[in-house]
Amino acid sequence: MSIAPYAPCCFRGFQWDGTPTGRIDKLASNDAYIAGSSPDRAVLLIHDALGWTFPNIRLLADHYAKEANATVYVPDFFGGEVKDPEMLIHGSWADPSLDMPGFLKRNARDIREPEIFGTARALRAKYKKVGAVGFCFGGWAVFRLGAKEHQPPLVDCITCGHPTWLTKKDIDEVAVPLQVLAPEHDRVYTPELKLHTFETVQKLGVPFDYQFFPGVEHACFNRGNKSKPGELAAMVRGKNAAVDWLIQFLGDAPLVPL
Structure with a gap:
């Protein structure tokens, strides 16, 4: 099953295969890619195994910064270690x-x-406001950032795409507005975990947005593998959904001339 092709107008303004326009600096003790210059709203974007240098994660940061009017940080959480992105994209995990x-x-x-x-x-x-977005490795992390143990909260909202290493306890303890982007095919964010998320979070009293993406698989929201049917369309839809969520809970987006 694949997602139906999008019309060309749906991708207008979506700068994929472009050049990231942010800067490199420090966040706490971590090197970080930084996009945007909002003095009031920040987004912590937590990468997957492709790491903080992967161009697509930086392009996502550029989009979030511009469209959600935020300063977006992509820190290095792998201690400077970077894996070959082509090997990971093409599934050469056993090499x-x-x-x-x-x-x-x-x-x-x-x-x-x-x-x-x-x-x-x-x-x-x-x-004043802080959001967190995480994919795969970053998925469990944003749940932990939004956990009830943090008083006051560390973040104001979270978006999670195809999480890895997520536990039912992580789901049970979320205490901030949560958005989940869930591909149909995912060996690590299993149907059992998806159902537990859907059933549990509705009982926690926090705003909850669960979005299902048919026909695509784990890593679709930032990998950008054009050879996989529907993946680019899912990536665009996932980006738009995350921007809308950030706008709702961090503040208004900038006015962009038509």
Whole structure:
């Protein structure tokens, strides 16, 4: 099953395969790609295994910054380690040169969670409103940023796409407005976890937006593999959904002339 083709006008203004226009600086102790210059609203964008240097994640940051009128930060949460994006995109996970078992051990939840919390605290100290968006590795992380244990909250809203390492406990403890972008085919965000998300969050008293993307698979929202039917359309729809969510809970978007 594939998503029906979009008309060309749907992609107008969507700068994919472009050149990121942000800058490199520090957030807390982490190197970070930064897009936008809002003094009031920030977004913490947490990458997947493709890392903070992957062009598509930086282009997403550019879009969020412009369309949601925010300053968007993409910190490096892999300690400077960058994997070959072409090998990951094409599923060469078992290649010994990637050393994925070692990579996953070095970047386990308990290792990276403290610095992820630290970057969010740095943004909270500087900005009036803070949102978080995460894909795959970043998915479990944004749930943890939005957990009820943080008082006051570290973030004002979260968007999660195809999360990895997510637990039912993470879902049970979310306490801020939550948006979930869920591809149909996902071996790690399983039907069981999807159902638990859908049934549980509605009982938690927080705004909840669950969006289902038929015909596409895990990693579709930032990978950008044009050879996979429907993936570009899902990527655009996912970007638009995240922007709308950020606007609702962080503030108004800029007025853009037609």
